[in-house]
Amino acid sequence: MHIFLVDYPAFKCTPLLSVLTVIRAAILIQKWYRFTMARLEMRRRYSLSIFQSIEYADEQDQLQVCDLPSFLYNVYNNHLPRATLQQHLLEHFHLGPDLCLKEFEKKIDVPDSYYGPRLSFPLTVEDANALLHAFRNEQLLHARYVLQLLSETRRVLKEMPNITHLSTSYSKDITICGDLHGNLDDLLLIFYKNGLPSEQNRYVFNGDFVDRGKNSMEILIILFAFLLIYPNDLHLNRGNHEDYIMNLRYGFTKEVSKKYKDHWKQILCLLRDVFSWLPLATIIDSKVLILHGGISDTTDLDFLNALERSKGSALHVSHAVSVKCRINRSKLLPQENVANETCILDILWSDPRSQNGCTPNKSRGGGCYFGPDVTAKLFERYNLKMLIRSHEFKPEGYEISHDGKVITIFSASNYYEEGSNRGAYIKLTPELTPRFVQYQVSKFTRRQNLRERVGTIESSALKSLREKIYAHRSELTSAFAQYDVNGTGRISVNDWAAAMESVLQLELPWRMLRSQLAQMNPDGEVDFMSCFYDLKMDQPIKEAQPALAETLCRYRKDLEIIFNIIDKDHSGLISLEEFSQTWRLFTSHLGIDVQDDSIDKLVLSIDYNKDGHIDFNEFLEAFHVVHRLEKKATS
């Protein structure tokens, strides 16, 4: 066989032998290409799997034992001698007096130097446009208008039933959007593609407007403004993130406190009330049920419509789930109705699955997994045709399950990372047929090719995973040591994977990830300490013992929440005494044994100006894990 270097573009007709060669060459190239693409796809999938596992593990913490809600609950209800935290908690959960529009106007002054939108109530389309324009230019709405807007929104929402009933008009579609999670760009894109809300252009937003993204406040302002202008044409359903504790943990509270340094507490207080008054579901033409999470086998729409939804507040709801918490449900704040809470929890947290039955949702820690039979039964009972829900990330922005009966719609594109997923919205025709529109926001003008996109997602996912690994360093080290009987520093891949899974409690493809996380010698054994080589703490804190540093790292987010509650005047500072008290309470709650003086030493070293106060944000930042080598994933 001769090898020719043919240098002209036209393909000439050749004898049979060469034709076979063409085919063989083609097949080889195709095999190689598909092989490469498969590997890329695998990397993309496991990266998304990493993001999702970590997110669910975090979320689960919110609802289960040994966690923030139960900790706060214990402090709240037990009369502990060190009552500072308790006092603060009481204040935090106590709702302030109801102020009306005029009172806000009197109490809060808007300076002439403010060039942002000035709202006048009742709101009009001009106000809405002014808001959109301002937010595109990254301006903030003044606190007084925010408070007025929220107070008006609450007034309007209070009039609404738990379940909103809509009917399609003869010619217009209704647009349904899913989770936005603070991604203003996605909302603006939707409005750009689909038009602004109006009497002719109706919208339903299905919850989770806030947390994670950096423009949760702006999204709320826009949605509430349109709600006030078109109360019959823009509808909101509550999501599981419209909840005080979730906001503390997932960034909304922080966003508000940074943007509104003087009024954040008032705003958040009012918001808590507004959230509790958000309707829980929407039904279109008595056939299409729209709610945020899902259903369970005990979901009763009449019961749902009748219950008092505003009583379902954060702390109470989280406790309803804590069967594992060993806290007797009936001992919760007396008026609480467990059935109410369970009903709301199911609506906000459940996920559909392809297996029949209704089982507790173990990855979320709340709500349940509901199968096609549960859906069918509910549909039959209420003569429904479709269930539209959100709550779950979907790479394509939407997914259809239960044989076309259940649609998941997710509107936050690039949720985990630039390029991680598309967002989508539904246009429901008057015949109740759904049409999907997908999109993806991008900060690049050139579309990244697949390889680049996967590289970005993968490196971000691995970074999160490595942080978790670092935070569990001691436990991992001792787990590895148990397998390493001869003290060689090396264990089999199998043992390494088993140790990782049992300590971190994340179901991930460890063998596939191993090459990115730890080094292996030619014999096929893993050098287990190599997991930690890449990572270190940002500022070496000399006084800290490694175990202490790790604990602080792991519970950094929880501590941030607690400190924020204590920080009454939102100065960002708390006293050393408060810090120590809180730390001791928290660690004893977690069952961790930390020597008393080690934390005192640590704290003293953080009090840079020796005035008896520490800036806890700075302090916690110090326990942020940094990656020594910021490698970009190359393919």
Place this chain on the structure above:
Amino acid sequence: MFLFADGLVAEIKKKATEAFEVFDRESNQTVDVREIGCIIRSLGCFPSEAEIQELIEKMEVEEAGGFVHLEKFLPVVTKVLLDRRTYTGKREGIRCIVLFLFYSVRIKRRSFQGKSSQSLKGQNIILCCLSGEPFNQEEMEDMLAIALDPESDTFHYRDYRKKLVVDETKTFPFNV
């Protein structure tokens, strides 16, 4: 005849299970049959589409819904991984390029108003990809997106070869 150590078989089973579970969206031990090709290839195998079909047939896919269960997947794939001949490795890569050299795939942008359709670029690459087990439109676009040098609009096949060949020593517990 190879007698494989139990340890190796167990290890292979675990690796295959892991790969399977990445695609198991609902954690119920099933994956969509259309993802089988991807899973098998990501385990380091190098089958053609026809070979994938054969494997799928052995897996007895349930008619309704097109799902493959882990129980059916595992024995088939474990055997494939143990069978060294399926994994051809770098040798194939070099042959691929040698054969590739038959068809110079120099793609030049024609001075053609507006249209940048792939059909104008490199008739050979098209022909090559229309034979055998042809790429579908999406695969074609993706391939050209990676393969084409955006500046000169040419396809440098030597560089492309490098992108295709993967260093296996870094990713697999055993070298074949």
